[in-house]
Amino acid sequence: MYKKIILGAFMMLTVLSAKPNIMILATGGTIAGQASSANATTGYKAGALGVDVLLKAVPELKNIANISTEQIANIDSSNMNDEIWLKLAKKVNQLMNNGNIDGIVITHGTDTMEETAYFLNLVTKGSKPVVLVGAMRPATATSADGPKNLYNAVALAGSKNALNRGVMVAMNDKIYAARDVTKTHTLNVETFKAPNAGEIGYIVDGKAVFNHTVTKEHTRNTPFDVSSLMSLPKVDIIYTYSNDGSQVASEAFVKAGAKGLVVAGSGAGSIHENSKNYLIKLLKEKKVFVVKSSRVGSGLVPISKEELNQGFISANDLNPQKARVLLMLALTKTKDPRQIAKYFEYY
Numbered sequence: 001m002y003k004k005i006i007l008g009a010f011m012m013l014t015v016l017s018a019k020p021n022i023m024i025l026a027t028g029g030t031i032a033g034q035a036s037s038a039n040a041t042t043g044y045k046a047g048a049l050g051v052d053v054l055l056k057a058v059p060e061l062k063n064i065a066n067i068s069t070e071q072i073a074n075i076d077s078s079n080m081n082d083e084i085w086l087k088l089a090k091k092v093n094q095l096m097n098n099g100n101i102d103g104i105v106i107t108h109g110t111d112t113m114e115e116t117a118y119f120l121n122l123v124t125k126g127s128k129p130v131v132l133v134g135a136m137r138p139a140t141a142t143s144a145d146g147p148k149n150l151y152n153a154v155a156l157a158g159s160k161n162a163l164n165r166g167v168m169v170a171m172n173d174k175i176y177a178a179r180d181v182t183k184t185h186t187l188n189v190e191t192f193k194a195p196n197a198g199e200i201g202y203i204v205d206g207k208a209v210f211n212h213t214v215t216k217e218h219t220r221n222t223p224f225d226v227s228s229l230m231s232l233p234k235v236d237i238i239y240t241y242s243n244d245g246s247q248v249a250s251e252a253f254v255k256a257g258a259k260g261l262v263v264a265g266s267g268a269g270s271i272h273e274n275s276k277n278y279l280i281k282l283l284k285e286k287k288v289f290v291v292k293s294s295r296v297g298s299g300l301v302p303i304s305k306e307e308l309n310q311g312f313i314s315a316n317d318l319n320p321q322k323a324r325v326l327l328m329l330a331l332t333k334t335k336d337p338r339q340i341a342k343y344f345e346y347y
């Protein structure tokens with residue numbers, strides 16, 4: 001009888017004190033960057049150090065999680081490509097189905113972190129926390145932000161509170177939803193913001209606190225599945241501006257095989273007539289799908305009846321680089337502009 005009680009209590013304690021099993025997938029970035037001096041925070045090489053070096057800088061990680069690692073790539077994220085995205089997505093989906101893994105952290109450069117996060121938010125299928133993390137100062141800098149960010153990301157990925165929230169970004173003590181987050185400053189550590197929605201929570205002393213729930217559909221509730229894909233449809237971005245000459249870019253992109261174009265419009269998504277007339281011609285000839293977004297950085301892009309009839313699609317409040325991700329995935333499912341427009345409402 002006593003033996004049973006002691007054994008029961010022991011098992012309960014073991015369960016309560018069990019550390020989560022976290023897989024870190026490393027892809028490079030400034031968090032793995034190396035500079036020639038501790039004072040240098042520019043002009044360094046991003047993606048220079050392996051994930052083992054990043055772990056060594058945060059010995060406290062072993063107090064909060066059992067960590068395993070895999071180096072997926074080691075690049076400056078400005079060079080991110082579809083091949084690495086597909087590799088990452090397939091790996092994350094494998095880990096979602098691995099009963100020995102509780103959460104996933106992806107170390108990543110900050111330049112395109114928002115695009116990778118949103119891509120994974122749409123194509124990975126599971127409820128486990130997936131957290132992207134990076135740094136604005138290289139690992140060799142005085143007061144590098146990477147170690148603290150990594151500690152926070154592991155704590156977040158191991159938190160039961162973080163289940164079912166879609167892919168997240170953990171930077172500078174804050175938690176952002178993948179769909180809403182964007183980089184807003186070239187150098188400052190407080191660079192990530194979510195201009196339309198705000199951050200969803202924060203991390204303090206290894207505890208994740210959530211203030212908002214994510215309302216847009218993600219992960220298991222999207223139709224996008226890249227498990228059998230080896231490539232993604234080509235979608236490019238054009239930018240409108242005074243005396244716009246981007247018609248030349250549109251023409252070249254379509255010639256090079258673009259199936260979709262996202263326009264970074266001015267204001268509420270306006271497009272200079274030089275460019276718009278050419279886009280209308282492309283739409284009439286069914287050469288390409290065109291999504292209107294805005295270069296402003298926040299806010300919704302409305303669409304008129306006339307534009308709808310011409311075939312234009314609104315990016316909703318996605319910025320151009322995120323609208324591109326959704327249009328690529330939409331084109332893996334449908335060629336119907338009305339259906340694509342619906343995707344832009346839901347995701």
Ligand code: SIN
Nearest residue numbers: 029030077109110111
């Ligand atoms: C990169 O995106 O790989 C370089 C910049 C950064 O990580 O902050």
